[in-house]
Structure formats: C-alpha cells, structure tokens
Amino acid sequence: MKIIHTGDIHLGCTPDIGAPWARKRQADIWRTFEDIIRLADEKQADLLLICGDLFHRQPQLKQIKAVNQLFASIKDTEIVITAGNHDFLVFGSPYYSFNWSDNVHFIKSPKLTGVELVKLNTVVHGFSYYEQSPADAAGLVGNIICPDDDKRHILMLHGGDDTHIPLNFGALARKGFDYTALAHIHKPELFENLPMAYCGSPEPLDKTERGPHGCIFAELDDKSFNLRFVPLARSAYIYCKIKITPDTTVSSLRNTMAHIIQEKGSHNIFTFTLIGTNSGELVINTEDYADIGNIIAVNDESTPGYDLDAILSEHKNDLIGRFIDTLADSSSDEAAGSTKINALYYGLSALLKSTDRDGGAK
Template sequence: MKFLHIADIHWGARPDRDKSWGIIREKEIKETFQRVIDYANEHQIDLLLISGDFFHQLPSYQEVREVDYLLSKLLNTKTVWIAGNHDHLTENNSLSNYPFQSDTVLLKGPSMEKVYFKDLETTVYGFSYWTDQIAKPLYDDIHPTQKDGIHILLAHGGDQTHIPISREKLKWSGFDYIALGHIHKPEIIFEDLMAYAGSLEPIEKTETERHGFIEGEITEEKQIIRFVPFARRRYEDLEINISEDMSGEEILDLVETEIRNYGEDNIYQIFFYGTKDPMVQLDFECLMEKYYILQIQFHVDSQWDYEVLSKEDNLLIQNIAELLKNEPEALEYAMEALSVSREN
C-alpha cells in the first residue's frame, strides 16, 4: 500500500501579502496542491492522507467544491482527511456538510472515527477539530481497535493549546504509521513510523527549511517513508560578509551572485555583517525589482564607532567622539560632515 501524507496546505492564505508577489504566493499554494494530485497519479498512490489545516480559515462552499473537483482527478487514490484548528468544523459550515463527489472520506467526529479499505487491508483513524483550540492530550491513550491489516492514524497538534502530543506514547500505540499535522516544519520523528509532513509551501518567513510531503509504502515485507521536497519556493536567510574597503557596486554584485547561487526563485532576507564604509551608499532598488527580497538588515560595525574614534591621534576627532558617544547616529553624521569638509 502506497500513500502520500500532506498537511497544512493553508489554501486561501496569502504569504507576504504586503509585497508585490503576495498574490503569486497565494496562487502557488493551490498550484502545488494540484501538482500533488499529478504526482499521486503518476506514482500510482493508493491513499492520500490530509492531516488538518487544508484551509487557512473556515472555507466557503465554493472553495470546498473547487478542492473536491481537484481530488476527483485522482485516478486510483482514495483520500482521508481531518480538519485542523484553522479549518475546524462547526454544525453548519461548508466543510462539515459538503457531499464529496470525489473518493474522499472526511473523518468528522470530535472523537475517534475510522474508515476501512478492504482492497488495501488498511484502516485509517482520526478525528477533526470542532474548535480552534484543544488543550487536552487526546492522543495519549488511543490504539488500533484490531490487529489484522495496516493501521494509520491521522493526528493534528503538538503544542499546549492544540492537542499536546507525547511522542513516546504515540510511538508505542500500535499504529503502523502516524501522520501528523499542525507543525509546519517537516520532521521524521521515528524512522518509517511517525512524521510531521510540514506545510506544502512555506507560509511565513521563519519557515526556511525545505517543504513538501511524506511518501510511504507499507507491505508485508517492508515499511518505509521519506520526505519529498516539493515547494515552489523557499525562504532563505542570506548572510553577507562585507568590509569597509568594498565599494557599493562590489557589495551589490556580491549579493546578486549569492542570490543566483541559492536560486533566483527563492524569497530572501538579507543580513549584512562585518564593516562598512559609512560613505558608501547602497541602492537596492534594482535588485528588489529583479528578485524576491523580503527585507534587508545591517549588523555591521562602522569605522566611526566611538571605540575606534576615541583612540584616534586627532584631538578634534577624540573630542567629537566623547561629546557624542551616547548618540551613535549623531556621531556618524558628524564624522561624515567632517570627512566631506576635508575632501572639499
């Protein structure tokens, strides 16, 4: 039996919504899910497991229908799905009442439910969130209800307000595979047994790891899972070391070279370290038009820092430094003005 385990798609989210590419990211979340459908068909997957937070917020009827249509394109794959804290069920919302036309089972109950697939000799267990927060450790004492066949648990949580999870207790619970959602960082917790799939696409700038899904196979002879990188883009923290003898163009060329090395499609936070000549002006406008640059931060030492200037032989510089030692910006402006006056 071959399966794909996905979670935290956050359909409807728009990462970096204040940036020009925000609408692109919203579309890519949907496009990446569509590529998962194609992958399942190409690799003849038996089960698609969705471990919660498919939607970023409570979905409309039209959104559920759109996803149902995409799931109907699966040729030989059955889908089992639980709702998470972001798309939790209510009595009358669109997800809880939707009549799926695709081969999809939504485990709706607020307590454990299961679905058995005779042709796969596989039972999938799980329950959906009916509120956005659950502080009780509801997975601590659950076990398969029978011994024969393959038993898979869909679970969503892992922090104090979203079903705290004891990893050791789940490890010995008797399930053949435990498909976790809620934590966006992918992690294989116990080899071939238990994993967070992570989000298909990174949703926030802190999610700098690779994103994708878990692919697995369970037979009488073997049981194996692996993480498959699948996201369209990554967030990258780019650290650039500079020195005060570098010109502005040299620094900009260095940034562009690093972006090309890591991938022009990725989204960058750029951090500068080292020293910088305060007279050097950096114009990032051209780079920001060409690449996805989220923010730029400087963590550099200035040649006009108080500790440096206080040791100068020039008495005037020492006096200026002492006068403005608690006002670093004013000290830098003063030294720039002094430097310009000397040049003139």
Template sequence: MLHILHGADLHLDAPFTSLPAEKARQRREEQRELIERLTGLARSRGADLLVLSGDLFDSADTYAETTQALCRSLGQTGCPVFIAPGNHDFYGVRSPYTALTWPENVHIFTSPALERVDLPSLDCAVYGAAFTGPAREDCPLSGSQAEPGPRYRIGVLHGEVDGAGRYCPIPREDIAASGLSYLALGHVHACSGLQREGETWWAYPGCPEGRGFDETGDKGCLWIELDAGGGAEAQFLPLAARRYQVLEADVTGRDPAEALLSALPEGCEKDILRVILTGETGEEGVDLTALTALAAPRCYHLELRDRTSIRRDLWDRAEEDTLTGLFLRSMRERLAGAGSGEEREVLELAVRFGLAALEHREEPLP
C-alpha cells in the same frame, strides 16, 4: 505493501501579508496549483491512500475557487482520501468542509473522538479525529487502541508530539500504546522524517509550501511504504514552487552591490529572499533602495536587512600609551613591510580580531 502519500498544513488562502498585494494574490493562485501537484503525485505513484493531516485551509474564510479546486482534485486521485481537520480549519457549521458535497473517495473526520473506517480491499483500517474548535487540550489516542484484525492500521491526526498546550498534545507513550502501524501527523511545519514509538511509526511531512521566512528551504510531502512485517520506509517529495531563503552578504572591504549579487545563489529566480547585509561599511553606509533595485530582478521577491556597522579607522588609537596602542603600532609596522595584497588582507583582519579581543567585543566576521 501499503503505499501512502502523506501531506499536511497546506494553509490554502493564506494572506501572505509580507508580500505586495498582487504577489500575494498570485501566491494564493499558486497554492491551488499545489493541490494539483499533490494529487498528481498520488496518481503517478499509484498511492493506496492519500492522508491529509489538517490545516488544509488557513481559516474558515476561504475563496470558492479554492474549495472547488480542492474538491475536484481530490476526486481525481484514484485512491481513498482521508482528512483530519486541524486548528486552522476545524470542523464546524462554518467550516469550509461543509460548503461542498465531497467526492465519494474523500472521507473527512468530523468528531473529536477517534473514528474508524475499514478498507477491506487493502486489509487496512484508518483512524482519525478532528478539531471541532480552534483548540483542543486532549489527545484522542489516550485510552484508545486500534483493534486487531487489519494488517495495516493508519492514524490521521493534527497535533503536537510532546506538546503541552492548546493544540492536541500527543504523548509519546500514547503513540506507543496506540496499536497503529503508522500515525500521519500534521501541525509542525518542518519535516520530521520517520520516527518510531513502540511498534508505531509516525511522521510530520511539514508544510508543502513555505509562507514566510520561518519556513525556509524545500517543502513537500512524504511517501510512506509499509510492509506486512511492520517495517516502514519514507521518502521526502519536494512540492514547493517557491522557496523562502535567508542569506547573508558581508560588505566589509567590498562594493556592497558586488557583495549582494555574489550572495544570491544559482537558480533562485522563483524564490523569495531575505538578504542580511553584514560587516563594515564607510561612513556613508549602504543604499538599500539602489541595492534592492539592482538585485530584485534576479528573484521573485527580495527583502534587504541592513545589519552593517560603520568601519572606524583601525589606527586611531595607535599613539596611545596602552597595550592597544602597542599592538596597533606593531601591526602597522608589519603592514608597512607587507608584500602581496593577500598578506595585507590577512594582517588587517588580524588587527580587527586583535582589537576585538583587547576591547572584549564580538569577533568580526572573517
């Protein structure tokens, strides 16, 4: 059995431009703590290999504290570490990878062609290649096949499965013909789960920390177990200290403050939230400044978006000599004889849906 911890797309020293400057600085510090959490998992779980499939850095413009923290932590994993630089952290003369002397257990692939490293004690060979510029349109797997011999043959690459662009497109047929036991990929920021082409297993772990509202929810790495018979299992391990979440709060018929607070989930104190206010309001609309001040203490950072519409008088067309007028007069009579508040809410909602149907508008949110 071979145990692999697979991570990718850390994007260390990302600018976090959507956050205030002080919080952006704090997030970069937290990314350095992310390195410790990742290598701590390798130690505590007894990983045989730690493979990192590119874009460890967001750019070549990195802070010395970051490269030093990464170098120090990787040297303490207790296992071999393999890095395949990606399009953001491509290998070159100004690469962060050339700034330090790396620990002996860390191997950085530096060539666009596949390179092989043998690990006889693990009955394993690791193949990898690097971006050497911000783009590459070829696939290093094309025309290549892992040599038979070692029981486990691991690939580490940054690229796009089914891609057709500038970021190392990887055809599925090349994966199937690769002869690899497992292909550890980076570039796609969502976890793919364990996939298979031919006899080769492959996966994207996704990024371990979201950096914006296009990277919501739990983020982390993959724990891969390969058995001698060619089987594989994968477990997603959450790593993110903070999550990005996009939520909606319908203010129709409610106090906007109450609607907003009720939309905030439990345990979101560390999270970065975007709340979209929807539904109908009075002519005065919503006070985003006041609502932000009210809810901001309940999370790390809050962004409000106003998508509400002003509620019109439901009955302003009831006297028309039209089908709409007939419908409104009928519903107004039913409302006048309604009993409970719940019955009135249902009837008013029916009026709104009826008007939307008659006027060929989008149905309102219930």
C-alpha cells in the same frame, strides 16, 4: 500499500503579503497541491491522507468545489481528510455540509474515530478540530489504543505544540499503529526507524520556514515500512550573509546580491544579512534592491569602521569624547543597548562629518 501523506497545505494563503511575489506564491500553493494529486495518480497510491489545515481559513464554496474536482479525478485513491486548527469545522458552513466525491472520507467527529476502508482492509483513525485550540486536548489523545485485529490501522493527528494538543512522540510510536501521520508543524520530519512522520507544509509559508518542503510517500508491507520525503516546493526561503567593507557602495552591494540570487535560483526568496564594517554612509532602502530579485529583507548588522579608542584619545576633552563616553558604556538590557549603539554611530558620524566641512567650520 502505498500512502501519500500530506497536510498543512493552507490553500488560499497569501505568503509575504504586500511583497510583489505574494500573489504568485498563493498560486504556487494550489499548483503544488495539484502536483500532489498527480503524484497520487502516478504512484497509483492506495491512500491519500490530508491531516488537517487543507485550507488556510474557512473555505468558500468555490474553493471546496475546486478541491473536490481534483479529488474526483483520482477515483482509485481513497482520500481521508480531517480538519485542523486553521480550517476547523463550523456548523452551518459549506465546509461542514459539503457532499464530497465518493472516494473522499471526511472524519468530521471531534473525537478520535475510525473510518473503515474495506477495499484496503484498513481503518484510518482521526478527528477534526471544531475550534482553534481544542479545550480537552489531553482527553483527545490520552487513551489512544490501536485495535488488535488483522486489519491495518493508521493514525492521523494534527498537533504537537503546546497550544495545539501536545504529543508524546515516544508513547505514540509504541502504540502499534501501522503508520502515524502527523501534521501542524510545517517542517517535515521523519522519525528514525519509526513508521511516523510530520509531512510539513508542501510550500513554505513564511520566511522562517527554511529548508525543503513537499510531502511524504510511504509504502507499507506486512512486515516492513519505507518512508520517503518527496520535495515539491516551487520556491524556498534562503538566508545569506554578505560581508561589506567601508568601500562598499549601494551599486557594489546590488551586484553582490544579484550574483548570489542568480547562483541560488531567482525563483527563491532571499534574506540578506550584512556583516563587517561599513563606511558610515551606506544607506540601503527597499527601492534600491527591489528590482534584483525576491528579496524579503536586508538586515544591516555591520558596524561603522570607527576606531573608537583612537577617536576617544584624540577628542578626550571635547564634545566628541564626552559623546562617546556617554553612549558607549555597556549598560542595561539588550534593547536599550542596541538603541545606544545606533545612537552612538549616528551621532559620531554626524559630528565627525561636521569637522570635515570646508569653509564653514574653520
């Protein structure tokens, strides 16, 4: 039996909103979802599981209709859907009362319920969210029992963190379901040698969602199972460190970044972290690198190349010396500490610069 397992698609989401690539990412999410449908068709999958958060928010009727049309195009695949904590069901909403295509089974019950797929001799168990954070989480998953008969039983669950139905994975694995389809955690994860997996979101949705994204393709035999992760995402979030020196200028930094972007793929989205020592005068703004590629952030963790000890000895008794003494003492908490370090470098840079001025100061 062939299963496509996905979830957390978040149709309608606009990642990195405000950035120039945001609208394209919104479209990417739809295109990748269409890819999943196409995959189900190509593989002639028997079952497509959508374990919650199909939509990013309460969907509009036109969005539901678009999805239904996609579902209807793969009539030979049975599709089972549940609602997650983002697209939870609301009475009186179009999502609740929509008349889906015949091959779609929407498990609307708020309690764990099985829907029987006679054609496949399979029962799929799941439930839908009716609010963002279910009140009785423990009750919902506390006493899951896998029925003991000759049918296949598949469990769909949306949850797994503290506020959305914490799960005991070990216990779940031992219940005896032929496959346990998990979602809600956006990072895909296969559990070693177990017929259980987190499908992850098909497209990464913010800069912390690094790594590959796609869906899970599972093949179940009577005795064995085979799970495979299928990468589908059109873009990935990539982190890079760039080492700079006091000679680094805005131009040279731009070149470095452009080079990295070209190497790793300009369709990806980058976060750069600057390390090393700077000249104290390097100032880089969003406008300076916006045209090179999809750069979501440049974090400056470089330090100015000041030899504090040397400066201190030269200016032991004067303003500069006392300035360093006041700010360089390692103190209290981290937040205050970083403010102090920055203040130290800002002030030192300004003070030292004032001594270099020709004409006026001397």
